[in-house]
Amino acid sequence: MSRVWIVKRKHLLIAVVVLGLLASGWLYVSQGSFLPALAENSTPARTIHMVVGEFKSTTADGKTIEAYRWDPGTILVKQGEHIRLSIYGVNGESHPFIIEGLNISGEVKKGKETVVDFTADKEGIYRIICLTHADIAHGGPMIGYIVVD
Template identity: 50%
Template sequence: MKFIIIKRRWLFLVLAAILVGSLYFYTNDSIPTFENSQEKGNELVINMVTGEFTSTTSDGKKIEAYRFDPGTISIPKNQDVTLSIFGVNGNEHPFYIEGTDIQGTVKKGEETIVPLHFKEEGTYRLICDTHTHHDNGVPMIAYIVVD
């Protein structure tokens, strides 16, 4: 019975520390964020990066997967949005946004600015041309939800 009481006390202490810590870091000067976005005046800026996961299977085969992070963003319909994509992993990622004329290339160590303005609600796929199917690893796709 004492073991359970000790566990409850420990849990209480951990929860109390989390609560106190979160109150310590939250001030009236804090700016709430949503999906790595910033709103400056009327402009909505969303930040995204390219990332990579690598591993080795038990038989010694190297596997990798590239991704956009965050993998899903939400933006309002009929609003100008700036999507900033910073290249971290992979030399370059030529991309397009399905159902639009938007295309570009994200290069390692550089920021690519993509102006967005969607008039139709829906889910649009941001697709890397280099990593589109399983022959080149897992598809590198992000989703843009417009509502």
Template identity: 50%
Template sequence: MRFVLIKKKWILIGAALFALAGFGGWYYLNPLADTTLKMENSSMNLEIHMVTGEFKSKTADGKEIEAYRWDPGTIYIPQGKQVTLNIHGVNGNEHPFRIEGTEIKGVVKKGSKTAIPLKFEEEGIYRLICDTHSHHGQGVPMVAYIVVD
């Protein structure tokens, strides 16, 4: 009886290892299984997604305050790589924007996606600025940081 239990145990362990090895091989060889893992060594275009967000609150005296933001507020882009920044308009009717230090300008509209092709040859930090919400008199400036390294 003990021999049969030991044999079943080793059969189960062998089957589990076989299944694990099979899945690992499929995962490693399948180009769609993990595109981020294979992105580094391919010519595929890297895509980054961002949304427009809004915070609203009231002060103790009833005054309404609001702040808009890009989310995430900081993105990282490899130097010299082609990247598409997709910004999805969620809050605010529209956000005309510019990327400081470049000629890139555009508008993100509520309910739409704005695709921005990017390729930075120089390292640095570039600011994505909403021109509607860029001044301190309008609340908190709507700025995101693009870190190129």
């Protein structure tokens, strides 16, 4: 009789351990830690650093000319990738901008960092356009390209 009791006790102990493991696993999964692919925004954003730069020169007749640029001027992104775009203002006081097709706008100021986050859901070429330097008469065009492939 004691042998039967030991076997039952072993089974009960195994059942308690299995239930405990299942319960702790359920809690782990329910908090989004166990299966990161199922958790929202589980993939960290890839940070891309840009700067606002300026080219300046003097013509033969002594006139100063300048052009403002995003650097790098073109960035490559994979479709579905979460991006954190960190733009630092080096030249020029203010660069209000839009990113066409992504419904993003912002402003880069000299000596400051501007950060925008987005997910590149659709393939295409998206222009980042400085509204201050839109054409050659205003030191532009200051246009960069985000290529989503």
